[in-house]
Amino acid sequence: MGKPAKAKRGIPSKVDDFNAWYPFIVEAAELVDKRYPIKGMDVWRPYGWKAMRQIDALTHSEMDRTGHEEVNFPLLIPEDLLEKENALVARLKRAREEGVDPDELRDEDEEAGFKKEVYWVKHAGENDLDIPMFLRPTSETAMYTMFPLWIRSHKDLPLKVYQMVNTFRYETKQTRSFIRVREIHFFEAHTAHANEEDATRQIEQDLEIVDRLMDKLCLPIIKAKRPVWDTFPGAHYTIGIDAVMPNGRTLQVASCHHYLDQWAKAFDITYENLEAKQQHVHQTTYGMSERLLGAVVGMHGDDSGLIMPPAIAPWQVVVCPMIRKNADVDTVAISHQVADTLRKSGLRVHVDDRDLHPGQKYYDWEIKGVPLRLDIGPRDVEQGTAFAAKRTGGKQ
Amino acid sequence: MGKPAKAKRGIPSKVDDFNAWYPFIVEAAELVDKRYPIKGMDVWRPYGWKAMRQIDALTHSEMDRTGHEEVNFPLLIPEDLLEKENALVARLKRAREEGVDPDELRDEDEEAGFKKEVYWVKHAGENDLDIPMFLRPTSETAMYTMFPLWIRSHKDLPLKVYQMVNTFRYETKQTRSFIRVREIHFFEAHTAHANEEDATRQIEQDLEIVDRLMDKLCLPIIKAKRPVWDTFPGAHYTIGIDAVMPNGRTLQVASCHHYLDQWAKAFDITYENLEAKQQHVHQTTYGMSERLLGAVVGMHGDDSGLIMPPAIAPWQVVVCPMIRKNADVDTVAISHQVADTLRKSGLRVHVDDRDLHPGQKYYDWEIKGVPLRLDIGPRDVEQGTAFAAKRTGGKQ
Numbered sequence: 163m164g165k166p167a168k169a170k171r172g173i174p175s176k177v178d179d180f181n182a183w184y185p186f187i188v189e190a191a192e193l194v195d196k197r198y199p200i201k202g203m204d205v206w207r208p209y210g211w212k213a214m215r216q217i218d219a220l221t222h223s224e225m226d227r228t229g230h231e232e233v234n235f236p237l238l239i240p241e242d243l244l245e246k247e248n249a250l251v252a253r254l255k256r257a258r259e260e261g262v263d264p265d266e267l268r269d270e271d272e273e274a275g276f277k278k279e280v281y282w283v284k285h286a287g288e289n290d291l292d293i294p295m296f297l298r299p300t301s302e303t304a305m306y307t308m309f310p311l312w313i314r315s316h317k318d319l320p321l322k323v324y325q326m327v328n329t330f331r332y333e334t335k336q337t338r339s340f341i342r343v344r345e346i347h348f349f350e351a352h353t354a355h356a357n358e359e360d361a362t363r364q365i366e367q368d369l370e371i372v373d374r375l376m377d378k379l380c381l382p383i384i385k386a387k388r389p390v391w392d393t394f395p396g397a398h399y400t401i402g403i404d405a406v407m408p409n410g411r412t413l414q415v416a417s418c419h420h421y422l423d424q425w426a427k428a429f430d431i432t433y434e435n436l437e438a439k440q441q442h443v444h445q446t447t448y449g450m451s452e453r454l455l456g457a458v459v460g461m462h463g464d465d466s467g468l469i470m471p472p473a474i475a476p477w478q479v480v481v482c483p484m485i486r487k488n489a490d491v492d493t494v495a496i497s498h499q500v501a502d503t504l505r506k507s508g509l510r511v512h513v514d515d516r517d518l519h520p521g522q523k524y525y526d527w528e529i530k531g532v533p534l535r536l537d538i539g540p541r542d543v544e545q546g547t548a549f550a551a552k553r554t555g556g557k558q
Numbered sequence: 559m560g561k562p563a564k565a566k567r568g569i570p571s572k573v574d575d576f577n578a579w580y581p582f583i584v585e586a587a588e589l590v591d592k593r594y595p596i597k598g599m600d601v602w603r604p605y606g607w608k609a610m611r612q613i614d615a616l617t618h619s620e621m622d623r624t625g626h627e628e629v630n631f632p633l634l635i636p637e638d639l640l641e642k643e644n645a646l647v648a649r650l651k652r653a654r655e656e657g658v659d660p661d662e663l664r665d666e667d668e669e670a671g672f673k674k675e676v677y678w679v680k681h682a683g684e685n686d687l688d689i690p691m692f693l694r695p696t697s698e699t700a701m702y703t704m705f706p707l708w709i710r711s712h713k714d715l716p717l718k719v720y721q722m723v724n725t726f727r728y729e730t731k732q733t734r735s736f737i738r739v740r741e742i743h744f745f746e747a748h749t750a751h752a753n754e755e756d757a758t759r760q761i762e763q764d765l766e767i768v769d770r771l772m773d774k775l776c777l778p779i780i781k782a783k784r785p786v787w788d789t790f791p792g793a794h795y796t797i798g799i800d801a802v803m804p805n806g807r808t809l810q811v812a813s814c815h816h817y818l819d820q821w822a823k824a825f826d827i828t829y830e831n832l833e834a835k836q837q838h839v840h841q842t843t844y845g846m847s848e849r850l851l852g853a854v855v856g857m858h859g860d861d862s863g864l865i866m867p868p869a870i871a872p873w874q875v876v877v878c879p880m881i882r883k884n885a886d887v888d889t890v891a892i893s894h895q896v897a898d899t900l901r902k903s904g905l906r907v908h909v910d911d912r913d914l915h916p917g918q919k920y921y922d923w924e925i926k927g928v929p930l931r932l933d934i935g936p937r938d939v940e941q942g943t944a945f946a947a948k949r950t951g952g953k954q
Contacts, residue, residue, distance in 0.1 A: 197704065204632070211629060211630050234601070234607050237633075237724060283677050285677070286676070328723075345632050
C-alpha cells in the first residue's frame with residue numbers, strides 16, 4: 163500500500179507473476195524451507211511456525227469460548243475401520259446421483275475415492291502387519307469409532323471436540339506451500355447433537371467463529387453452500403469458505419459439513435433420549451488448515467515481502483538499535499528497555515541486536531512483514547525519540 | 559497424604575498392586591481412552607490433553623528463556639537418508655566394542671537397530687513408492703539433512719531448535735499409557751555449536767532446565783551419565799534423567815546426548831570459523847515425552863485417584879455450586895463470580911454446574927486430582943463463605 167509495485171532484490175512482481183512471487187516469498191521470509199527431500203512436505207522454520215501458532219492460538223481461544231474441548235486422536239487408522247465409512251459414502255453418493263433417499267439403497271462394495279489419496283503403513287520393523295493402517299487424511303473414522311463409547315444419554319450431548327494435528331494426503335497435483343501439501347497442519351472440530359436443529363445451530367456458530375477469525379486475519383471471504391456436485395458425499399450439505407486471492411482464484415480456507423444422522427447410523431452412535439428411547443445423533447464438522455497462513459501471505463504481501471496482520475504477527479514490533487562502535491550511549495540496552503515497556507502493554511516485541519548493517523536488518527524485517535519497526539540511534543537516546551517505519555508505508 | 563490407603567469404588571490399591579492401579583487410574587480420571595483399536599495408541603481425552611499441554615507450556619517457556627526456537631519437521635523420512643545415520647551408528651558401535659578410535663574404522667553395512675522398530679510407508683494411494691519412507695522415531699536424520707543448508711558461518715552458531723511432535727515406535731513389549739506407547743507425544747531439542755566446550759555447556763543448560771521443570775512437576779529425579787553399554791551408540795555420552803517410581807523402578811523421563819562432531823562428520827555439517835576455515839559443528843540433543851505425565855500420575859496419585867501438581871493441573875480450583883431447586887439464592891451465578899475473581903489472580907478455575915448429586919462431583923474431581931475444590935451452598939452465599947477441600951487432605 164502506498165508504494166508502487168516494483169521488483170526488489172530479486173523478488174518477482176506479485177501483480178505480474180503471482181505464481182512466481184508466492185513460492186519465492188514463503189522461502190525468502192523464512193516461513194518454510196522447501197528443500198526437504200519429500201515433495202510437498204516442507205520444514206516449518208521458526209518464523210513460519212510462530213505465525214501458524216498465532217493463528218492456532220486464535221482458534222484455540224474461539225474453541226474455548228464456544229465450549230469445544232481439545233482431544234488428540236492417533237494418527238494411524240486400521241483399514242478395517244474404514245469399511246463403515248466406505249459403505250456409507252458410496253451409498254450416499256449413489257443416492258445423490260440417482261436422486262433417491264439413501265435409506266432406500268443397500269451398501270455396495272464401491273470404495274470411497276480418498277483411499278486413492280492416503281499413505282499406507284503395511285510394514286512395521288521386519289513384520290507385515292495383519293491389518294494395514296493408513297495415515298489420517300481427516301479423523302471421522304477414528305473419532306466416530308470412539309463416539310459410541312462416549313455418548314450414552316442426552317446428558318452427554320452436545321459433544322463438541324476438536325484437535326490440531328498433522329494429516330496426510332498423497333497429493334499428485336503440483337504442491338504449493340501451505341496451500342496444497344502432503345503433510346497438513348490441520349484443525350478439525352467434530353460435534354454430535356440430539357437432533358438436526360441443534361446441529362444446524364452448530365453450523366451457524368461455526369460460521370460466526372469463521373467471521374471472527376477472518377476478521378483478525380484481515381481476510382475477505384465468501385461463505386457459500388456448495389452445489390451438490392461439490393458437496394462431500396458424506397455430508398447433507400457443505401458450506402465452503404473461500405478467500406479470493408489476488409490472482410483471481412478462490413482458495414477454500416475452511417469448510418463446515420452438516421452430516422445429519424448419516425454417520426451416526428453407519429457408526430451406530432446413539433443416545434437415550436428423554437423418553438428412554440435410543441436415537442441417532444446428528445453431527446457436524448468444521449475444518450481449517452495451514453491454508454489460512456497461505457491465504458494471509460497471498461492476500462497481504464507485496465513486492466517487498468510479507469505484510470503480517472498484527473493479530474498473528476510473530477513480532478508486532480521489532481526494535482533495531484543502531485550499533486556504533488565507541489558510541490557514548492548503549493543503544494542496545496535502551497532498545498531492550500523500550501521493548502520491555504512495549505511488552506508490558508501486551509505487544510510481541512523483538513530486539514534485533516545483531517551486529518549487521520542497518521540496511522540488511524530493514525530488508526529482513528520488511529520481507530518478513532513486521533507491522534512496525536523502531537530504529538533507535540545514539541541521537542534518539544539523547545532526544546528520547548525513535549524512528550518508526552510502518553510496513554504498510556509511513557515513516558516518522 | 560494424611561489418608562490411609564484403601565480401595566475406593568473399585569480403584570485397585572496403589573501400594574499393593576501398582577501395576578493394576580496405574581492403568582485403571584489413567585482411564586478412570588479420563589486422561590486417555592485405551593479402547594482405540596490399535597494397541598499402544600491411546601486417544602487423549604480433554605482432561606489428559608489439557609494436563610499434557612500444561613507440561614508443554616512449561617517446556618515452551620523454558621525453551622524461550624534459553625533462546626531455543628521452535629521448528630516443525632515432516633513426519634516422514636525417506637529411507638535413503640538413513641544410510642548416513644546407519645553407517646555412522648554402526649561404526650561408532652563397533653569402535654566402542656573394539657575399544658578403538660571410530661575414525662580408524664571404515665563404514666560397514668550393519669544396520670542400526672532402530673530399523674527394526676519403525677513403521678514403514680511403502681505405498682501411497684495405489685502406488686508403490688520408489689523410495690520407502692518411515693515414520694520418525696526421532697528427528698536426527700530429518701534435521702541433520704537440513705542443518706548444512708542453515709549453517710554457513712560461525713555467525714549461525716549456536717543453532718538451537720526444538721519441536722514437539724508425534725513420533726512412532728513399533729513397540730513389541732507390553733504397552734502402558736504414557737510410559738511405553740507406539741505413538742509418542744515427543745519433545746526434542748537439537749543444537750549445533752562451534753566446539754566441544756560450547757556443546758558441553760549446552761548439556762549443562764539442559765540439565766538446569768530439567769531441574770526447573772521437575773521442580774514444577776514435583777518429581778524427584780536422578781541424573782546420571784549412562785554406562786557405555788547403555789549409551790546411545792551415536793552419542794559421545796548420554797545423561798539419563800530417571801524418576802524413581804513408587805514400585806521401586808526407575809523411569810527415564812528425559813535424556814541429553816553429547817554428539818561431539820560425529821554426526822556433523824556423517825551429515826557434512828560445517829561452518830566457516832574465524833580463520834575462514836571449514837570446521838565441523840558439535841551437537842547435542844535433549845529429549846522428553848509424555849512419560850513426564852506418566853511419572854506425575856505414578857508418583858503423586860493415591861487410592862482415591864490422581865493428585866495434580868498445581869503447576870500443571872488443568873483446573874487448579876473447581877467450584878461446585880450446591881444446586882437446590884426452589885432456593886432463594888442462585889449459587890451457580892455466585893460460583894461463576896467467585897471463579898472470575900480467582901481467574902483474575904491467574905488461577906485456572908472451572909465451575910462444575912452440572913445438575914448431579916454432590917457426591918458424584920466430589921468423586922469426579924477427587925479422582926481427577928484437582929488441588930482445591932470449593933463448594934458453595936445457599937448458606938455459604940448468605941455468610942460469604944465456602945467449603946474448601948484440598949485434594950491432599952484438609953477441609954475447611
